[in-house]
Amino acid sequence: MSDPILQISNVSKSFGGLKVLEDVSFNLTPGQRFGLIGPNGAGKTTVFNLLSGVYAVDRGSVVLAGKDITNLPIRERIGLGLSRSFQNIRLMPHLSVIENVLMGQHCQSSQITEMLKPINWMKNNKWKQRAMETLENAGLKVDPGSTVGELPYGVRKKIEVVRALMSKPSVLMLDEPAAGLNARETSELADFLHEISTRNVTLLLVEHDMNFIHALCERVAVLNFGSKIFEGTPKEVNRDKAVLEAYLGTSTLEASDAA
Amino acid sequence: MMGGYVEGIIAILCINLMFAYGVYLTAASGQLNLGGAGFQAIGAYVAGVCSNSLGFPIFFSVLGGVLGAGLIGFLISFPVLRTRGVYMVLATFAFALVVSGVILNTDFLGGATGMVVTAYTPVEVLILATLLTILLVFWLMASRIGLVMRAVHDDDVVSEIMGVNVRGVQVFAFTLGGALAGLSGALYAHHYSFIEAQYFSALLSIFVLLFVLIGGTQTAWGPLFGASFFTLVPEVLRLGDTEWRYVIFGILIVLMMIFRPEGIITRTLVHRVIMVFNRSGGH
Numbered sequence: 155m156s157d158p159i160l161q162i163s164n165v166s167k168s169f170g171g172l173k174v175l176e177d178v179s180f181n182l183t184p185g186q187r188f189g190l191i192g193p194n195g196a197g198k199t200t201v202f203n204l205l206s207g208v209y210a211v212d213r214g215s216v217v218l219a220g221k222d223i224t225n226l227p228i229r230e231r232i233g234l235g236l237s238r239s240f241q242n243i244r245l246m247p248h249l250s251v252i253e254n255v256l257m258g259q260h261c262q263s264s265q266i267t268e269m270l271k272p273i274n275w276m277k278n279n280k281w282k283q284r285a286m287e288t289l290e291n292a293g294l295k296v297d298p299g300s301t302v303g304e305l306p307y308g309v310r311k312k313i314e315v316v317r318a319l320m321s322k323p324s325v326l327m328l329d330e331p332a333a334g335l336n337a338r339e340t341s342e343l344a345d346f347l348h349e350i351s352t353r354n355v356t357l358l359l360v361e362h363d364m365n366f367i368h369a370l371c372e373r374v375a376v377l378n379f380g381s382k383i384f385e386g387t388p389k390e391v392n393r394d395k396a397v398l399e400a401y402l403g404t405s406t407l408e409a410s411d412a413a
Numbered sequence: 414m415m416g417g418y419v420e421g422i423i424a425i426l427c428i429n430l431m432f433a434y435g436v437y438l439t440a441a442s443g444q445l446n447l448g449g450a451g452f453q454a455i456g457a458y459v460a461g462v463c464s465n466s467l468g469f470p471i472f473f474s475v476l477g478g479v480l481g482a483g484l485i486g487f488l489i490s491f492p493v494l495r496t497r498g499v500y501m502v503l504a505t506f507a508f509a510l511v512v513s514g515v516i517l518n519t520d521f522l523g524g525a526t527g528m529v530v531t532a533y534t535p536v537e538v539l540i541l542a543t544l545l546t547i548l549l550v551f552w553l554m555a556s557r558i559g560l561v562m563r564a565v566h567d568d569d570v571v572s573e574i575m576g577v578n579v580r581g582v583q584v585f586a587f588t589l590g591g592a593l594a595g596l597s598g599a600l601y602a603h604h605y606s607f608i609e610a611q612y613f614s615a616l617l618s619i620f621v622l623l624f625v626l627i628g629g630t631q632t633a634w635g636p637l638f639g640a641s642f643f644t645l646v647p648e649v650l651r652l653g654d655t656e657w658r659y660v661i662f663g664i665l666i667v668l669m670m671i672f673r674p675e676g677i678i679t680r681t682l683v684h685r686v687i688m689v690f691n692r693s694g695g696h
Contacts, residue, residue, distance in 0.1 A: 206574050232576040246567035248631050248680060249560070256557070257564050261576035263557060274555035299688070301681045321576070 159184045165214035175380045187357045189367040192377035198360040233261040235324030239314045247303035255285040258320030327358045427539040433624040433636035435594030440630045442586040443566035449621040451509030454613035456482040456595025457602040461530045478599025486591020516610040527609030534603035554633040629676020
């Protein structure tokens with residue numbers, strides 16, 4: 155096995171007296187498709203927020219490609235290869251489709267000479283061409299000049315994935331990418347993500363749709379009340395007693411002995 | 414030659430446009446500056462002092478006003494950016510009151526009696542400076558700098574995750590915005606040859622912010638429309654019933670806010686106009 159690209163070690167986070175994550179650890183190997191699942195409120199999105207730096211880690215460490223990024227400023231993380239999408243679409247509502255995608259390239263184009271180029275007045279700008287290509291590869295047939303606030307949900311969801319891809323991430327974190335999509339859109343998304351992962355992009359997915367997880371992920375970790383209760387293959391997860399109890403309830407009061 | 418009345422309107426239109434673009438830059442990146450008059454006053458008084466007391470040529474006096482207001486914009490941005498929303502509006506508003514208070518209590522600047530600026534700039538210079546200002550802002554908004562400013566306006570957390578130095582963008586907007594407001598003040602001082610603290614009032618700060626918000630903050634067309642509308646429409650209404658013109662003007666403003674809450678000129682509107690233009694031009 156190759157060295158892990160992302161190592162999350164003993165990470166804990168509390169908000170006031172509320173423990174949201176307790177001693178969570180897992181590793182991602184390069185090119186892996188890793189699913190993070192668990193009931194609502196288990197702390198999945200908090201893991202994303204800690205990894206992207208939106209929240210500070212209380213204890214534990216995050217190592218990306220051998221570099222400790224636990225306390226790295228938010229804006230320096232994307233340049234190291236960590237990119238993400240959001241559970242509730244967080245595109246810039248007043249920017250057009252292509253402008254949102256261009257924002258995803260910011261970390262590669264923030265030199266002053268690039269920043270000063272009037273790209274709106276240029277017909278053939280390499281950044282714009284690259285953005286258009288990525289939109290086409292993702293099968294998005296939308297007017298690149300239309301304002302995203304006016305587009306349907308499924309389209310916006312996909313644009314967010316494209317934006318996250320523009321920084322050429324080594325680790326792509328997607329927070330419920332299939333939520334709100336119909337069956338056909340979900341299977342298209344799974345194919346698209348599968349193809350991305352063959353280009354050595356490591357995927358970390360938070361998802362509720364278990365069919366989607368089965369179709370895509372090689373490995374899953376299950377969170378419940380802020381603790382990791384299981385890690386293994388998607389097949390094993392269906393048989394795990396603690397996981398079943400976390401989702402479906404239990405006849406005993408304590409399910410933690412299984413963890 | 415232009416008639417005196419028309420020249421007077423063009424001069425004030427130019428001053429208002431440069432001023433509006435100064436306040437626009439901060440608004441475009443999501444911060445409301447209700448202290449515009451403070452920056453304009455700094456530009457006017459610094460340029461006036463450079464001209465009168467230091468004997469600078471007009472160009473360097475105006476440059477002095479621009480740099481002075483830009484520097485204050487840079488410095489004031491740090492405390493102001495610690496506040497958000499309505500508190501930022503109040504902080505910038507308070508800043509303008511402080512500037513006005515300092516001028517009124519400084520004898521060297523003429524206090525409440527104002528300051529005569531002897532060097533004179535004709536309206537042509539104002540027009541040139543305005544065109545350059547418009548070009549500068551349009552170019553900025555067409556570049557990645559403008560893109561990043563608008564991204565920060567929409568979502569500062571996501572912008573930061575995308576790798577944007579959000580604080581840097583906001584400081585830049587305050588600095589350049591202060592400089593442009595200072596430019597309008599410096600040229601005002603040299604065109605009208607007289608400045609007083611009372612002119613740079615709270616009402617002026619409110620008006621320039623209205624130019625920007627009603628014109629629209631999403632594109633560089635917004636302040637062009639807003640400042641022109643607010644400067645020219647009262648003059649047009651003057652042709653009709655004089656007694657009711659401010660009532661009609663006020664109703665127009667309320668209607669615009671109801672029907673175009675994001676400003677008259679939005680990005681979507683500009684895009685649609687371009688699409689129609691391309692379609693008719695392409696065939």
